[in-house]
Amino acid sequence: MTTSRYGQTAPPMPDSIRHFMRAGQHPARAIPCPHCGAAAHKPCRIPSRGVPMAQVHQQRIAARAQLIACCSTCQVEPTTPCHTNGRALENGSVHAARYAEADRSAA
Template identity: 65%
Template sequence: MTIRAGAPMPDSLRHFMRAKHHPARAVPCPHCGAHAHRPCQLRTRNQLLIQPHPQRISAWAQLTACCPECQVEPTTPCHDEGRARTTVHARRYQEAEETAA
């Protein structure tokens, strides 16, 4: 019996095929330390969470979308009149979700 190895799946298709999961799972979680494509977990009980932590969603939005409010490129943190923000603007979340859809 021969085993046929198919062509490797491109990352863009791999993310599309994981439609049941939140697209933020594509990045590591800065809160709990979960690796990319793994679910977030509670640090005290090692319980897996269904939804990613808000910090992970913020990191994902920062990596994937431009911010229409403060006009920064992907990977650049949002700011308010020169002051760095700890989270991204709400419009950047919307932009990232539209990009992922």
């Protein structure tokens, strides 16, 4: 899809740039929500009613952090769940240091 302006056509915007151009969206919206099943770049929904939410679910934020950041607390690489004493954290949670690392990598 190209855009025509003043007789010239513009090439399509790369997905890597398009994501950062989406004003006002939480970076976690770039991945599907594991809690409500919302697709990437779509708003989270209240599972019982299907009503779109203004915020994203905490599980989606944690999934994004796990996907893109290393955890300095438990020393795991991206995509590996955080753990304490060899057991994965409950409900897919991640350590606070991993959230901070994910936010730094997005900036």
